[in-house]
Amino acid sequence: MLEVKSSVGKHESDIPLLKVDDTLADFFAQRQVVINKLKTMDDAQKQAMYENENAVLPVLLAAMDVICLQDIPEQSVELIFALEKKFVLFGKLSTHYSPTYKPLNDQIHCPDVYICLAAMLLRYFFDAHDINALNSAIRVLDKVCLQIEKHTPIENIARLINVLNEEKRALRELSHV
Amino acid sequence: MSKRLPFGLVWFPGMRAKAYLNVLKELDVYPSVIICMKNSRSEIDGLSQEAVENGYNEDYFDVDYGLDDYLPQYDCSVIYTDATDINDQIIAHVLRQQTEKNWIFTGGGILKEHLFNDGMKFLHVHPGKLPDYRGSTCFYFSLLKDMTLSASAFYLSAKLDDGEVLLTTNFKVNILISEKNKLFIDHVLDPWIRSISLKQVLVKVLNKQPIKTVSYSESNARAYYVMHPVLRSMVVDCINRHYVSAEDKGVFVIK
Numbered sequence: 001m002l003e004v005k006s007s008v009g010k011h012e013s014d015i016p017l018l019k020v021d022d023t024l025a026d027f028f029a030q031r032q033v034v035i036n037k038l039k040t041m042d043d044a045q046k047q048a049m050y051e052n053e054n055a056v057l058p059v060l061l062a063a064m065d066v067i068c069l070q071d072i073p074e075q076s077v078e079l080i081f082a083l084e085k086k087f088v089l090f091g092k093l094s095t096h097y098s099p100t101y102k103p104l105n106d107q108i109h110c111p112d113v114y115i116c117l118a119a120m121l122l123r124y125f126f127d128a129h130d131i132n133a134l135n136s137a138i139r140v141l142d143k144v145c146l147q148i149e150k151h152t153p154i155e156n157i158a159r160l161i162n163v164l165n166e167e168k169r170a171l172r173e174l175s176h177v
Numbered sequence: 178m179s180k181r182l183p184f185g186l187v188w189f190p191g192m193r194a195k196a197y198l199n200v201l202k203e204l205d206v207y208p209s210v211i212i213c214m215k216n217s218r219s220e221i222d223g224l225s226q227e228a229v230e231n232g233y234n235e236d237y238f239d240v241d242y243g244l245d246d247y248l249p250q251y252d253c254s255v256i257y258t259d260a261t262d263i264n265d266q267i268i269a270h271v272l273r274q275q276t277e278k279n280w281i282f283t284g285g286g287i288l289k290e291h292l293f294n295d296g297m298k299f300l301h302v303h304p305g306k307l308p309d310y311r312g313s314t315c316f317y318f319s320l321l322k323d324m325t326l327s328a329s330a331f332y333l334s335a336k337l338d339d340g341e342v343l344l345t346t347n348f349k350v351n352i353l354i355s356e357k358n359k360l361f362i363d364h365v366l367d368p369w370i371r372s373i374s375l376k377q378v379l380v381k382v383l384n385k386q387p388i389k390t391v392s393y394s395e396s397n398a399r400a401y402y403v404m405h406p407v408l409r410s411m412v413v414d415c416i417n418r419h420y421v422s423a424e425d426k427g428v429f430v431i432k
Binding site: 142171175 | 405
């Protein structure tokens, strides 16, 4: 099976140009393998993710519930793209950020934050034709898969499965497959 | 008779620098001074062979033409450094020692503010239409979006991909990508489109033609981030699906 290697931590010139044949099929298969390794969080871990007003997960979840992208509060939109940039630059996301987007803790192994960010980025692909957002979503989900491989627990398994399905839909739409 | 350019050249070894050097040779010009950096990634395994098999040297640029070939033909000052990053202190130090203020930039990192002191200007060519396509791997994104390909020549500023755009060159793409030319996009096409844009700027400069600059700052367009391998493979697929065998094969400047 062709292994589509993650782009995490790679220099631009190290990212290979892949064969187009079977690329998507293999990529989806790799995502599917990860589902079998899912582990859920305990209650204490879940609570820590939502504590105080600097937690990003409640903001992302609220944005996910808004039907129209244009109706998402400006501050939430700002957070989404700030987190995207943080991830691109540093390859990690914390569960809590200051109003100026400085990470407030070292809790970077929280897949649900990444999953929700990916969910919102995929919405920007579907609703605003933002290919950049799709690109970031795929890279964020690469990170999620790496975390799950290391048995990092997640809060909401159904949410991950849904986001992976959305990723698949996005790639199929873009590839005309 | 060869002409001296009103530019220095900061040489960061790699395909972009070689593509630019091919242009200088074609125009029979030389920079006022060359400051050499080092790059451990400069050589691309298999590129020379692929170039021979696919005719890159004839259709695009000689991928093996380097300073060792160029320098014997031109009376040009060369300063060698061990710098591997454009922001290394030695580069700023050497730049300050030169009377030249205008430099052709061939890579080596994202310039920090201190390099713009003392009126230094760096001519850069970005592989994307500015301000719409800022950031990284832009030409992949524009090809995926609507099969467009452009390069923008501009003077760098301390802000990424912001500055005065001198000109934008647009290209038409009609090629097939396969295992036989897998190095083409990153190591030939990218540097080549930049070199064509550079050439257009240099021709205007040499002919003392005015260049109307377009300034922009705080562009609304989000910067593009390094493209994921899966999307890159889709770009290849997109290029191949748009290939028309009845038309001339290659990459062409749209006039």
